[in-house]
Ligand SMILES: Nc1ncnc2c1ncn2[C@@H]1O[C@H](COP(=O)(O)OP(=O)(O)O)[C@@H](O)[C@H]1O
């Protein structure tokens with residue numbers, strides 16, 4: 001598993017960069033004497049986060065639930081929808097270009113519609129999250145399925161396999177690398193979608209999500225708390241992205257010749 | 268061996284969608300249970316011929332028929348005809364044993380039986396010990412063996428091999444040829460072997476169909492009996508020379 005630890009290091013490198021930037025930020029704020037209302041020091045943000053840890057933790061959990069649910073729905077719908085569209089030429093020519101256009105509608109403008117349809121609270125955040133995250137999964141699935149090796153398809157044709165069997169045993173597994181690329185993009189988008197959904201539909205109180213914490217803190221001019229909540233939402237996205245990357249890597253790595261040299265050297 | 272059909276190809280022509288005429292009036296017969304080699308330059312239509320035989324492409328005119336011993340036509344069902352393509356075409360996420368067992372899996376054979384049958388052909392193809400490796404962990408020659416084993420696992424009555432040795436070195440090719448010979452003798456399948464190599468054709472085939480420019484140029488019956496196909500013998504090199512001459516005539520580099 002040497003390659004896995006390499007992957008870990010790949011993920012650790014940006015974390016170190018974040019640390020360096022935080023130090024530079026701290027020094028710069030102290031040196032210039034900028035008002036903490038405009039730009040609080042990282043240590044001050046950390047302190048605020050610590051003091052409000054219980055509230056922030058609960059908010060993070062709320063947002064994570066929304067983002068994760070949105071991501072799960074986007075993954076399911078994206079893969080199923082993409083498979084249907086890729087399999088039916090008429091849909092590929094009609095729905096797919098349409099989806100490309102719909103995808104360009106700014107979500108922030110549409111989010112209030114979800115409030116009308118789904119009311120205030122978690123369902124709207126989930127819906128907003130799913131809606132922004134679904135397109136990259138759909139597009140990646142279609143791309144993946146369309147580039148499945150024709151020669152491999154002939155192996156299934158010779159055996160008289162049905163379309164459904166071929167989808168399960170060839171098309172889907174062969175598309176996993178492409179789908180994983182879509183899922184990595186969707187991971188980040190699902191958090192953005194959840195926060196936007198919370199902006200328009202969330203409510204305060206014991207179960208306030210991060211989107212609401214940000215809005216409330218902004219109104220109360222608590223810049224440090226805004227930064228804290230934003231940092232936590234970034235962490236939710238980062239963790240989701242990381243998990244998807246690792247799962248994808250574990251699934252796909254062994255197929256490729258790149259894994260071969262190492263395995264043969266070890267032998 | 269009596270259940271193996273003869274393959275009769277009559278006046279086969281094929282114009283590809285691109286307008287290229289890949290086959291022109293091709294006729295020949297694969298003897299029931301025999302091994303026929305098809306030899307010819309790249310682009311002369313060998314793969315197209317094999318694809319039509321396998322039902323993966325359509326002829327523009329003419330036909331290929333599978334005939335039983337009593338002369339009745341035998342509609343070839345999945346599993347009775349197997350193809351080993353020029354490239355190995357393995358599923359990269361499947362272990363060797365699961366790649367080999369794939370045709371059985373698609374035919375609905377249960378897990379235990381298909382693994383047992385796959386292991387038997389893996390052994391016959393000289394792949395012992397490679398069962399649980401992934402394709403990326405195999406050499407080119409081993410991958411072709413896996414493809415060959417997969418073609419054999421359903422115990423087909425017609426076997427179509429498209430340059431199975433084109434991507435491997437001469438050394439591996441000779442070993443693979445021994446494997447093909449053994450496998451063909453064991454199964455008795457009516458076999459069509461597309462190749463570039465004259466010595467391979469002489470070593471393996473009963474008959475050699477020489478193709479050129481989408482047509483059959485000539486058909487050569489190999490005069491050596493099976494027992495005396497020793498690559499190092501004088502008779503063998505003489506036979507190779509004879510076929511070489513036919514090839515040179517087909518290529519237009521010598522006058523007959
Ligand atoms: N998919 C294709 N599209 C267009 N032309 C093709 C295709 N496949 C083969 N051809 C052409 O058909 C002819 C015969 O090809 P092929 O049967 O592959 O020859 P061989 O196997 O003898 O090398 C060649 O001229 C080749 O360029």
Ligand SMILES: [Mg+2]
Pocket residue numbers: 313314353429
């Ligand atoms: Mg060819």
